[in-house]
Amino acid sequence: MRPTVIIGTGLAGYTLAKELRRLQWQGPLVLVTEDEGQFYSKPMLSGALAKKKDVAALTMASAEKMAADLDAQILTQSQVTAIDTQEKQLTINGQKQPYDKLVLAIGSFPIRLPLTGSGAEEVVSVNNLTDYGHFLNRLEKAHHVAIIGPGLIGSEFANDLLLSGRQVTMIGPDKWPINTLIPEEIGRAVQKTLAEKGATWHLETFNGPIEKETKGYSTVLKSGVKVEADLILSAVGVRPTVELAKKAGVEVNRGIVTDSFLKTSVDSLYALGDCAEVAGRNLPFIAPLMIQAKALAKTLAGTETEVVYPAMPVVIKTTLYPVVTQPPPMGAQGAWRIDATDKGIIGRFYNKEDKLIGFALGGEATDQKAALTKELE
Amino acid sequence: MKKYECTVCGFVYDEAKGMPDHGIDPGTLWENVPADWECPDCGVSKAEFEMVEA
Numbered sequence: 001m002r003p004t005v006i007i008g009t010g011l012a013g014y015t016l017a018k019e020l021r022r023l024q025w026q027g028p029l030v031l032v033t034e035d036e037g038q039f040y041s042k043p044m045l046s047g048a049l050a051k052k053k054d055v056a057a058l059t060m061a062s063a064e065k066m067a068a069d070l071d072a073q074i075l076t077q078s079q080v081t082a083i084d085t086q087e088k089q090l091t092i093n094g095q096k097q098p099y100d101k102l103v104l105a106i107g108s109f110p111i112r113l114p115l116t117g118s119g120a121e122e123v124v125s126v127n128n129l130t131d132y133g134h135f136l137n138r139l140e141k142a143h144h145v146a147i148i149g150p151g152l153i154g155s156e157f158a159n160d161l162l163l164s165g166r167q168v169t170m171i172g173p174d175k176w177p178i179n180t181l182i183p184e185e186i187g188r189a190v191q192k193t194l195a196e197k198g199a200t201w202h203l204e205t206f207n208g209p210i211e212k213e214t215k216g217y218s219t220v221l222k223s224g225v226k227v228e229a230d231l232i233l234s235a236v237g238v239r240p241t242v243e244l245a246k247k248a249g250v251e252v253n254r255g256i257v258t259d260s261f262l263k264t265s266v267d268s269l270y271a272l273g274d275c276a277e278v279a280g281r282n283l284p285f286i287a288p289l290m291i292q293a294k295a296l297a298k299t300l301a302g303t304e305t306e307v308v309y310p311a312m313p314v315v316i317k318t319t320l321y322p323v324v325t326q327p328p329p330m331g332a333q334g335a336w337r338i339d340a341t342d343k344g345i346i347g348r349f350y351n352k353e354d355k356l357i358g359f360a361l362g363g364e365a366t367d368q369k370a371a372l373t374k375e376l377e
Numbered sequence: 378m379k380k381y382e383c384t385v386c387g388f389v390y391d392e393a394k395g396m397p398d399h400g401i402d403p404g405t406l407w408e409n410v411p412a413d414w415e416c417p418d419c420g421v422s423k424a425e426f427e428m429v430e431a
Contacts, residue, residue, distance in 0.1 A: 011385065015421075041385045060384055286386050290420040315418050317387060370398030370417075 002098045003028035003073070004300060005090065007080050007244075008105035009037045009063070010128075012273025012289050016103060017070045019297030027100075029072040032092060037063030037076040040129045043286055046156035047317045048132070050163035055133045083248035085266045101268050101300055104245055104256055108238035108274035108284055113148065115234075117209030119217040123148070123232045126157070135233075142230035143167055144216070148207055150177045152316055154235035155190060158199055159318040168199040169227050171207050171219075172236075178316065181325045183336040183347045186362035193321035202227065240275045240282055255282040260306045262296045272296055278307055281330075287312040311373045313359075315366075322366045326376065328358030336360075346372070380430040381407050386419035390426065 004020075006013045009031050017029060031037070039061040048058055067074040075092060082091040089098040110125040126135045139145075144167040147154045155177045158168045170177070176187030177194075191201055205223040216230040240255035251257040251265035255277030262270045262278060272292040274284040283289075291307060298305035316323040327349075328334060334351040344363030351357050359372045378393040390396065390410070395403040399417060401410060407426075414423050 043386055044384070047387055286419040294420075315386070315388070 001028055002088070002100035003030045004101045004103070005030045005032065005097065005099040006103045006105055007032045007090075008107060008273070008275075009033040009035075009039070009066075009074065010105065010107050010273065011041055011043075011286070012107065012275075012293060013103070013105035014039050014066065014070075015290060015293040016105060016272065016296055016300075017066075017072060019293050020300060021070055023297055023301045025297070025301040029070065030075065030097065030099075031066075031070075031072055032075045032078050032080055032090075032097075033063075034079050035076065035128065035130055037066065037074050038129060039066050042128065043317075045126055045129070045132045046153055047160050047319070049139075049160045050319075054136060055129060058129060058132065080244060083244065083250075083269075085248055085250075085269060088268060099268075101270065103296070103300075104264075104269070104271040104275055105273050106241045106244065106275045108240050110234065111237045111239050112234065113236055115207075115210050117211045117219070119210040119212035119232070122212070122217070123210055123234050125234045127238065138231050139166075142216075144169070144229045145231045145233055146171060146217075146219070146227055146229035147233045147235055148172060149234060149236035150174050150201070150203060151235065151237060152178050152181060152314075153237075154233075155194070156317045157233060157235060158194055159320050162194060162197045162199060162320065168194070169202065169229060170194075170199060171202045171205065171221065171227065173206055174203055176203065177201075178323070181314065181316070181327050182323060182360045182362070183338060183349075185336075185338045185340060186323060186325075186345050186347060186360050189345060189362050190318050190321045190323060194318070197320055238274065238284060240277065240284075242275065245271070245275075253277050260308075261299060261304060262292060262307060270296060270300075283312075285312065285314050287314075311376050313369055313373060315369075321363055323360065323362050324366045324369045325360040326358050326373070327360070332357055341365075348372075348375075378404070379407060379428055381426040382429040383416045383419060383421060384425050384427055385421045386416060388416050388418040389429065 038059040063074045110127045146169040150170045150172040177190045205221045208220040218228045242252040245256045246252045256271040260279040295305040295307045313326040339346045344365030347360040349358035381390045395401045395405045
């Protein structure tokens with residue numbers, strides 16, 4: 001009997017496998033990963049320093065344990081180089097692996113700016129547990145970290161580095177932190193609070209070439225300011241991994257294109273998580289991933305189930321100034337209305353028909369998450 | 378009173394505060410939170426939480 005094969009052992013792949021077994025689905029299951037296959041949660045990587053968690057502490061289970069728990073075969077250190085959608089088989093490390101159903105849970109990869117300078121190659125990014133291990137090693141001798149990209153991940157890492165007693169400098173063209181997800185007032189509050197804890201912000205400017213110094217690195221910003229740091233972290237966003245699917249003739253856009261049942265353009269082939277563009281939307285956040293995994297498990301177990309999203313506010317782990325946001329849909333017309341008090345900031349986004357279609361909360365007002373989510377419905 | 382953290386997203390359930398918005402009164406012990414309760418931030422099951430602070 002051909003197995004169901006899941007490519008990827010991040011949260012998407014493992015959550016789907018867990019859900020399948022939870023539904024008592026007893027078919028043969030194979031998971032394939034290029035790394036060691038440890039079960040860990042990627043969102044936890046940008047808050048782990050303050051919790052003093054190393055790679056071992058972030059690892060919830062080894063591949064061996066997962067294989068036993070899931071009654072699955074887990075192929076680690078294994079690269080899928082081709083998908084033959086006609087014969088329904090994969091090429092893994094040069095060997096053929098047939099499949100009945102195939103699921104792509106191959107995640108996203110960090111966008112890398114075309115950096116120049118003698119230190120460009122040594123700029124780090126953290127997108128998986130292995131990266132995090134390298135980051136920790138580099139941090140041992142680093143007190144001052146410069147972060148390129150003041151978005152969600154960059155700001156979470158800044159928060160975590162500050163809490164772990166380090167100095168942080170933020171660099172980016174954005175007008176305010178996390179500007180694609182939150183209104184200016186809340187972004188400014190994040191900026192101010194992190195600045196009070198020792199962060200230096202260089203917004204509305206770009207880094208120049210990254211130069212290696214006798215100790216650490218330097219870059220002269222477009223604004224003319226010279227920034228020196230022991231380590232430079234790039235956090236300018238992620239992009240869905242689509243190459244494997246594209247090569248196999250599967251329709252891709254920004255992500256791997258699926259319908260609302262997570263089916264791709266090719267028979268018996270599904271995608272979920274950060275790599276997927278589900279019914280027109282790529283949502284690289286945890287709540288949609290969980291909903292997708294539960295729906296796809298039901299579908300694969302025999303009950304066709306559509307992905308239906310409730311309101312899914314995104315919790316931003318800038319714990320020094322916490323933020324929750326339910327951004328308005330992409331391209332929505334309308335405006336923010338802001339209520340700022342000493343208890344935090346509540347932003348409501350209304351469309352032209354005066355209907356509430358998004359919100360953002362900052363500071364103590366984040367405890368209004370359930371109330372605002374209800375207002376939205 | 379103890380605190381329990383979601384190992385997937387980092388949400389913290391504080392027994393002292395409960396989750397009044399979700400019908401769980403302040404002071405509700407973790408063992409008395411319903412078994413089918415899910416993390417309000419990410420949706421994983423109660424079993425994926427671990428104790429972080431006593």
